[in-house]
Amino acid sequence: MREYLYKILVVGDLGTGKTSIIRRYVHNIFSTNYKSTIGVDFALKVIQWENDLIVRLQLWDIAGQERFGNMTRVYYKEALGAIVVYDVTRPQTFEGVTKWKNDLDTKVALPEAWGGGKIPVILIANKSDLIQEGHGQHVNPTEMEQFCNENGFIKCFEASAKDNTNIEEAARYLVSSILKIEEENADKISLLQQQQETVRLDKDRQQQPQQSSNSNCC
Numbered sequence: 001m002r003e004y005l006y007k008i009l010v011v012g013d014l015g016t017g018k019t020s021i022i023r024r025y026v027h028n029i030f031s032t033n034y035k036s037t038i039g040v041d042f043a044l045k046v047i048q049w050e051n052d053l054i055v056r057l058q059l060w061d062i063a064g065q066e067r068f069g070n071m072t073r074v075y076y077k078e079a080l081g082a083i084v085v086y087d088v089t090r091p092q093t094f095e096g097v098t099k100w101k102n103d104l105d106t107k108v109a110l111p112e113a114w115g116g117g118k119i120p121v122i123l124i125a126n127k128s129d130l131i132q133e134g135h136g137q138h139v140n141p142t143e144m145e146q147f148c149n150e151n152g153f154i155k156c157f158e159a160s161a162k163d164n165t166n167i168e169e170a171a172r173y174l175v176s177s178i179l180k181i182e183e184e185n186a187d188k189i190s191l192l193q194q195q196q197e198t199v200r201l202d203k204d205r206q207q208q209p210q211q212s213s214n215s216n217c218c
């Protein structure tokens with residue numbers, strides 16, 4: 001049985017639905033007028049990913065700190081993935097998206113053993129349920145894909161925490177991309193270990209005849 005623990009950050013402007021997305025994903029609830037906490041909130045989601053693989057997601061909710069526009073490195077530390085959220089009914093929150101992505105790119109990186117590159121980040125265009133009611137606009141898939149490519153998002157999802165649309169799908173996509181990085185690097189690390197072992201054995205072999213000839217002669 002393998003178990004992985006992944007820290008995932010959820011960032012975006014105030015009121016875009018970050019806490020609602022986490023509550024929907026972890027507890028499968030949606031409620032308005034809950035008391036928002038100030039500070040940092042954590043939620044844990046345990047996923048039986050495969051028969052022999054459990055993934056524990058530690059979801060970090062920025063919880064009121066987003067009003068400062070960026071976060072300290074401490075908050076980002078050791079995160080392996082992130083979700084940037086904007087609200088489809090408020091275009092100004094889309095402007096915040098590149099700012100949040102930039103904040104992530106400058107303050108967090110994958111572990112050195114995994115190459116130290118950028119962590120995978122997905123973009124959630126939240127509150128899609130309100131589009132039917134005449135607020136905001138559907139995301140144009142081609143434009144959005146181009147935006148994601150240009151800004152280094154691995155994928156974008158139009159979602160609704162209220163309707164429970166695409167929340168699970170977005171999270172699964174992020175987790176599978178972290179798992180892919182984990183497994184590629186596990187392969188590289190075990191290959192490196194094998195190579196080091198081969199070099200060590202070769203050295204041992206080269207030294208052995210010398211030792212035996214010494215022992216013969218004395």
Ligand code: G3D
Nearest residue numbers: 014015016017018019020031032033127160161162
């Ligand atoms: P935040 O954590 O990013 O600040 P919240 O955002 O999760 O606190 O959500 C802000 C408001 O948007 C809340 O409304 C919440 O109910 C609402 N909201 C979140 N997600 C959705 C969604 O998918 N659809 C709709 N229609 N509303 C959503 P209140 O009124 O409680 O402030």
Ligand code: MG
Nearest residue numbers: 019036063064
């Ligand atoms: Mg919140």
